[in-house]
Amino acid sequence: MSTFGTHFRVTTYGESHCLSVGCIVDGCPPGMALTEDDIQPQMTRRRPGQSAITTPRNEKDRVEIQSGTEFGITLGTPIGLRVMNENQRKQDYGNKTMDLYPRPSHADWTYLEKYGVKASSGGGRSSARETIGRVAAGAIAEKYLREAYGIEIVAFTASIGQEFLFPPTPTHPTAATNPEFLKMIQTIDRKTVDNFLPVRCPNKEGSERMEQLVADFKAREDSIGGTVTCVIRNCPSGLGEPCFDKLEATLAHAMLSIPATKGFEIGSGFGGCQVPGSIHNDPFIKAPAVPPGQNGASSQVPRPRLTTKTNNSGGIQGGISNGAPIYFTVGFKPPATIGQAQTTATYDEEEGVLEAKGRHDPCVVPRAVPIVESMAALVVMDAVLAQQARQTARSLLSPLKGIVPVQQVQQGV
Template identity: 40%
Template structure:
C-alpha cells in the first residue's frame, strides 16, 4: 500500500528518511544456507556512498551496514534479514529556507499534495539516500546468484550531460569517480563537473548495466515479464526518467531484418533484444540503459510558489550532487540483481525440481554498451 516493498518472493522493504537516525531494509525470502557477513555487503555500499570525490555531495556518511537479524553464525537462516545504516552527518538547517516553498523538479510539491505535509530535510523519503538500503539488499542477491548460478552484474556511465563516453574497456570502471569504461575522457569530465559546480547548476546522465551468465527461462507472460519488471525496478530509482532494454529506442530506426537476433548453433549473432524474448530470458546478457535527469536541488534561483500559492523564488543550499547519475551505477546494478533474484525464486517455485537450463554460448555482440 505504501510503496516501500519491492519484489514478490525476494521481498525488500525499505525504511527511514534522509535526515532520520537511520535508514535500512528488511529482506524477506532469502534462502537459508548463504554464507553472509558485513564484508559481503559493505564494498557495494562503499561504491555508492557520498563524499568519495569532489564531483558528488560532500555529505560524509560512512554507510556502515549492520546485520540485525536473519543470520546465525555467518549463515542466512531463511528468516527476515534486517540491514541497518545509521545517518551520522545530517545538516537539517540547510533546508530551513524551503520549509514553506517547493523546489522545481523535486518531489516536494507532489509529496505535499498527496500527504498534506512533507519532511523537507534532505527530501525525506524522496531522497536518493534511500537507495543505499537497496544497494545493500542487492549485494545479498548478487552473492547468492553468483555462487549458485554464476550470474554477474556490471555497469558504467555512457554519457554525462552532452558528453558521450566511448567504451574503452570494463577495466577502467573502478579507476575513476564516474564509473566510466573509459580512460581518455576523464580529464574532460573532471573539468566539466568543476565548471558545473561553479555555475551552481546540474546535469543528467546515461548509464548502462548488464547481467552476465544469465540462464534462459526466467520471466513469465503476460504481465510478469522479466523486462517489464526490470523497467519497473529501474524507474523506482530516484531521478530515472527513461529505461531501454537492448536496442531500446534505436530499434525504431531498425528494420526487422536487422533487429531480429539471428540464431546459430553457437548462439545468437547479436543482442538487440537485450536478453529477453517474449518477457522470458534468452540466455544472453541482460542489457539495460537508463536516462537520469539533472539534480533538482541547485543554487540558481528558480521560480516557485509557497504553500499559500503565492509566487516565490527558491535557492537550494546544502550539499548536493551536481549529477546524481555519477553515483547511480551501483544502484542500477543492485536493482537488476534484485529483479533477477526474484525471478529465479519464482522459476523454482513454479517449476519445482526442474533445473534452470545452461545458457547457450553468448552471441558475437556481448559485454559492451
C-alpha cells in the same frame, strides 16, 4: 509502496535525515555464508563524499546485520539491515526561505499533496538516502546469484549531458550495433569501472570530458543528467513471467523506481527503431561450450544449447531471458536542487525567488551505478526463485510421452 519483489521481498525504511535507514529482506535462501563484509563494498561505492563532483555530505554508510543470520550463515528468516545516519544536518533546511518554497522539480510539493505532510529536511523518502536499503539487499541477492549461477552484474556511466561513451552515429544509431560496445560488455568488470572514478565511464578520454563537464556545472551552481548502462552476464534462460511481469518489464519497474530516473531502454532501445528487421533480428547459433562451474556457478546449472549471433534483443525475447547478456540503459535527470536563484511560487501561491541550500550532487549518474546494479540483482533474484519453484514442481511429475522435458532441452540431451 516500500516493498519490492514477490519471492525475494525487500522493504526499505528511513528518510534523508532520520536516525537510520535500511531494509528487511525476506525470502533469502538459508545456508548461505553472509556477513557485513559481503555487503559493505557496494555500500561504499554508493556513499556520498567520494570526490569533488559529488555531495560533500560525509557518511560512512556502515551496514549492520540485525537479524536473519547466525554464525555468519543465513537462516532463511527475514534479514534486518541498518545503516545509521551519522552526518545529519537538518539545519541546512530549517531556514525561512526553504520553508516557504517547494523546490522546483523536487518531490516537496507532490509529497505534500499526497500525504498532507512531508519531511521538513532533505528529500525525506524521495532522497537518495532511501536507496541504501536497496543496495544492501542487492548485495545479498548478488552473492547468491554469483555463487549459484555465476551471474555477473556490471554498470557504468554511458553519458553525461552531451558527452557519450558510444555516441550515436548514422552507421550505429544504437550502441547495440557497435562492435566496440558489444565487445566491452562481454568483459567489463567493476574494478575497471572504478578505475575511472569519479565519473565511472570506462574510457580515459570520455571520463575526462565528463568530469570536466560536471565540474563546470557545479561551478555555476547548476546540475546535469546522464545515463547508466548495465549488463547482466551468465543469466540462465527462461527467466521472466509473461505477460505482465516480463523480465524487461520488471527491470523497467525497478530502474524507474530509483530517484531521478526519467527513461529506460533495453537492448537496441529507441535506436533500434531506426533500423530494418533484416538488421535488427538476432539469428540463433550454437552456444559455445561452458565448463561446469565456470565463474563460480554450480555444476548443476543447465546451460542453453543456443545463443544469438547478434544481441539487439538485449538478452530477452518474449519477456523471457534467452541466455545472452542482458543489457539496458537508464536515464537520470539533472538533480533538482541547485544553488542558482530560481523564480518560482511559495506554498502560499506567491511568486518569489528561491536559492536552495544544502549539500547536493551536481550529477547523480556516477553514484547511481551501484544502485542500478543492486536493483538489477533484486529483479534477477526474484525471477530465479520463481523459475526454480516452477522447475521443481514440474520435476515431481511423471514425464509426458512424446514431449521432451525442459531439463533435457536445457542440458542438450
